[in-house]
Amino acid sequence: MATMQSRNLARMMLFPSVVLLLAWMIVPLCMTLYFSFLDYNLLTPGNEEFIGFLNYEFFLTDPAFFASFFNTLLLVGGVLLITICGGIGLAILLDQAIWGRNYVRIMVLAPFFVMPTVSALVWKNMLMNPVNGLFAHFAIWIGVEPVDFFAQIPLLSIIIIVSWQWLPFAALILLTSIQSLDREQLEAADLDGAGPFSKFIYIVMPHLSRAITAVILIETIFLLSIFAEILVTTSGGPGYASTNLTYLIYTQSLLQFDVGGGSAGGIVAVIIANIVAIFLMRLIGKNLED
């Protein structure tokens, strides 16, 4: 397939995608970088001036940054932990011979297709509401004090909601991976006298490792940018208790109109995401060579 004619044509056909993506990502990113060195507030337009790294200094020394940075870590880490462990368990369970496996699969998968604003609102109002929520009713029924989820444990509540959304994804990917496990390997292990536990440790887990890495990295990309769930439940509060980086930058730029500061934050978020991305690209790049 490698004649000059087809190569030239291929270049032409790549052109629109490449140009569009360049325009969509690189150009605005450069603008963000530029804004981040300006004193630029939408409320006082026309007064932009170059202030060097001052925006970064303000952003990085703001207590809100530390709070939201750790919240981001907790949110990503917590959701990963829950979805990976739960996902492995579910994947193994769904891989067994059970009646009605297709229906079970459909039920497990469903939360992933629910739009973030719907799932956040359903959990916030109908399940976690301290007065009218189902959990509160249940708590009173068994005789304990209902938890006011978004006041007392705002971040954990969001972690629970997001985990519910992403557990199906982890379970589905891991299930697909388990099902691609060569059954002869397990039979060979049976002949070698391996019990269920050592089969899990020595055969299933190594086989799953690539899928687990994929889940971790892909979820991380999406989880770093969690936004809607916070917006409709806690709006980042109380205080900064459930503000993550994405939400902090959003409030700074579009609620406080501080374009310079928000841009500096945006660049910081890009750098953090890049660190994750490098690992993901390695994984997928390796896969490309197979």
Place this chain on the structure above:
Amino acid sequence: MATNNSNKSKIIYTALAWGISGMIFFPILWTLLTSFKTEAEAISANPSLFMFDWTLENYSDVLARSPYFNHFWNSVVISIGSSLLGLIIAIPAAWSMAFVQTKRTKHLLMWMLSTKMLPPVGVLIPIYLMFRDFSLLDTKLGLVIVMTLVNLPIMVWMLYTYFREIPHEILEASRMDGCSIGEEIFHVLLPLALPGIASTLLLNVILAWNEAFWTLILTAANAAPLTAFIASYSSPEGLFYAKLSAASVMAIVPILILGWFSQKQLVRGLSFGAVK
């Protein structure tokens, strides 16, 4: 191997699987049930699973709030429009990368992937300002453009992995048989890749339908799709659970059904082909 023992473990596993999946599915089931309750029953301290007066009142109420259809229509236009537009741009690119590989192909794919990893807040302000200056804020056109670009890397990647499974030799055979490149794509590649193209379309419709960053930030009353419309239910407290449920059910059911059809492709699309 239909021994008693394996039957017993099958019963245990089945019970366990149904129990756990029931719990995972419960919030959706509960929303569905609540949407048929009256507001008073919806917040009752002794909620009943099925024994209540079933009513369709909430649905008619939500629909009577006339904008609902608008928002639904916005979601349809934005998700389907951006997915179709994306396909038109992505198919030629994926063809190039799958069938005319050069040393740069891999880097190009990686670069496309990397744009997907850029956090949206990194480009939030410039995009917002550009939208403001070009009067694209709160327009369907603006969101179609954004959704197309947001999902373009995924589309190129998915199509690329599907195209790569089509043997080169078949395309070469068509070239020997007298096809021009256009005929080759039209008569041979597209029919062969149709399942892959359909599932790429499907997955992107789902992703665009559920996208909740740009839709929340770039729209207001006019072009808001369902994601943004539902978010407006977050403010008032009180007697609105049943209506929230009805609106939610209508927002998620179409995509839930599409999603169930595209389970397999979902794995592949979202893992960029790393897991098949």
Place this chain on the structure above:
Amino acid sequence: MGSITLKQVTKTFGDVNVIKPIDLQIHDGEFIVFVGPSGCGKSTLLRMIAGLEDTTSGNIDIDGKDATNTPPAKRGLAMVFQSYALYPHMSVRNNIAFPLKRAKVPPAEIEAKIASAAKILNLGDYLDRKPGQLSGGQRQRVAIGRAIVRQPSAFLFDEPLSNLDASLRVNMRLEISELHKTLDTTMIYVTHDQVEAMTMADRIAVFNAGVIEQVGTPLELYQTPVNRFVAGFIGSPKMNFIEVEPVDGNPTSCVGVRPEHLKVTQDKGLWTGKVGVIEHLGSETFLHIHVDGVGPLTLKADGDCPLKYGDNVNLTAPQNKIMHFDAAGKTLPPTPFSGN
């Protein structure tokens, strides 16, 4: 018509010379086989003739006209691919009709051509099936059918039998040879299997590392290989090579004896060894004999060879069947050999 001339043809991928300058004249109506180990450039050269790969330098003439930069569809050649490359979404009938439709042949004529191809290839019962419903041999026939309806000036075959099982391969080999006799059209056939090459070819071109080592009829290659590579590649089991010390006046650094020319003798012979594994094929027997200071030698004996594992034997070979090679592997004129 179907004569193809390659003049100083080369191909480079990046900095790798896949094809070093090659000159080859393929005559109208001949069955030529390109044979060689994998990676030797034979398939690349075939694809260059087809127009699926660019030619880096040199010229490819088809029927006397320069076709170096002609697109594949305009070269008047048909190709049968290793994977058959049938269009899975089309019925057998449409697969065969596809090139004719592209060439805007009138429908009635297409029908007639499909019917005659189906008759030649015994495809009548399968015309309305999809390729997925056919066996490997049937798919191969469809691929050939798709090639013959175009009445190309030459057929190109790229390892067409390697995906078939052994017995089917023998049948298809005969069918393709038969087809060549019937159509009397030039065929260029690429394979890594020297048995296919020997049995089918009018002429064989032996490829190695991007060059043609030797072109000739099967018997020429077997009897008078120009070098050690060709000698080793043609013939099965492989020729035995025995390294010797070159002496003054005799540059021989290696001698070669084909297994079928090696004989067990009661006399002292040229070599002495111990019988290793014995492979009985019924019609013949392959003995693997360990010779001290030389290594293992393979000997082809009659089907009822009485030797057993561990027997000590003396080996010899007729002087005119022993080939001599110099240090570079080139064949030398025969000289008497007295063992090492």
